Each structure stands twice: as structure tokens, then as C-alpha cells.
Amino acid sequence: MIKLTLVRDYTNSSGDMPYGTRGVLSGENFSVHTLELPWSNNEPNVSCIPAGVYVLLWHARGYLIVGGSCVASEGDLGPYAKRFGCLFHIANYPWEIQGCIAPGTATGVAPFPQNSERQACCVWNSRDALATMRDYIGTTPAQLTIEWE
Numbered sequence: 001m002i003k004l005t006l007v008r009d010y011t012n013s014s015g016d017m018p019y020g021t022r023g024v025l026s027g028e029n030f031s032v033h034t035l036e037l038p039w040s041n042n043e044p045n046v047s048c049i050p051a052g053v054y055v056l057l058w059h060a061r062g063y064l065i066v067g068g069s070c071v072a073s074e075g076d077l078g079p080y081a082k083r084f085g086c087l088f089h090i091a092n093y094p095w096e097i098q099g100c101i102a103p104g105t106a107t108g109v110a111p112f113p114q115n116s117e118r119q120a121c122c123v124w125n126s127r128d129a130l131a132t133m134r135d136y137i138g139t140t141p142a143q144l145t146i147e148w149e
Helices: 126-137
Strands: 002-008 020-029 032-038 052-059 060-068 088-089 102-104 105-110 119-124 142-149
Touching: 002 032, 002 126, 032 105, 032 119, 032 126, 052 126, 060 126, 060 142, 088 102, 088 105, 088 126, 102 119, 102 126
Parallel strands: 002 142
Antiparallel strands: 002 020, 020 032, 032 102, 052 060, 052 142, 060 088, 105 119
16 A cells, blocks of 8 residues: 655644645655645634544545545544545645645645735645646555644
């Protein structure tokens, strides 16, 4: 099983400017940048995914993150699972993800559409980065460890 580690920069997860949580997903001879929402007590659709060990499963829209507090579908919610349908999927801005993770080939900042004075973390070329993930991981399950820097 391929093993990947996502190391996130906690300083970007405070909810202050710029908005968003950046990270780097890496494996042996593989690396992409990531973007998530800031930490918000693991609330569905508004928080980044908690640190822990997960399994990545190929899905039509990207990679499904399963394990810990994340499960594949709402029907699988058990006594400890709080979230379902968490994915690595194509997105460049925090307003395009709802508790999921966007891969990218580079990072940057951009103004919020509703407030050009507020900055948001971004990833660029998300479609290319997800294709790179698929080339590296394939469609077999992979192990994902998420941690804070």
C-alpha cells in the first residue's frame, strides 16, 4: 500500500488572513501542495480534516478519505464518525471546498470575491495536481497520515 503524509502549516489555520490551511502532501518521489478550510472543531463542511491516519479510495471525483471521523457515506455514520464524503478533489480556492482537500502544483493568495480587501490561500493547477496524484497512487487504496507542522 502506498503511504502518503500531509503536513499542514498551523499558522495558516487560525482563520485570520490569509484564510485557509496550506499543506504539502508527499510520498516517495511525489509531492503536491494542498488547501483546506481552517480548523473549526471538525465541523462538517466548514473544518479541515483532523490529524490522523486514513485510507484513500479512488472515487469518480477524486480520492475519498475514509477512517477516523470520516466515512464514505452518510449511511456509514457510526458512534464516532462525524463526517462523510470527504474528498481530495479539484478546487483552487477555499470557497470551492466544503471540508475537503484541494491539491495544487503551487500556492498563492487571492482576494475574496465578496470582499477584495480580504485575502485567501489558494492552490493553482488543481486539475493537474489531481492527475499527478492519480498517476502516483492509481486506483488502489493508499494510506494517508495527516499531521500539523
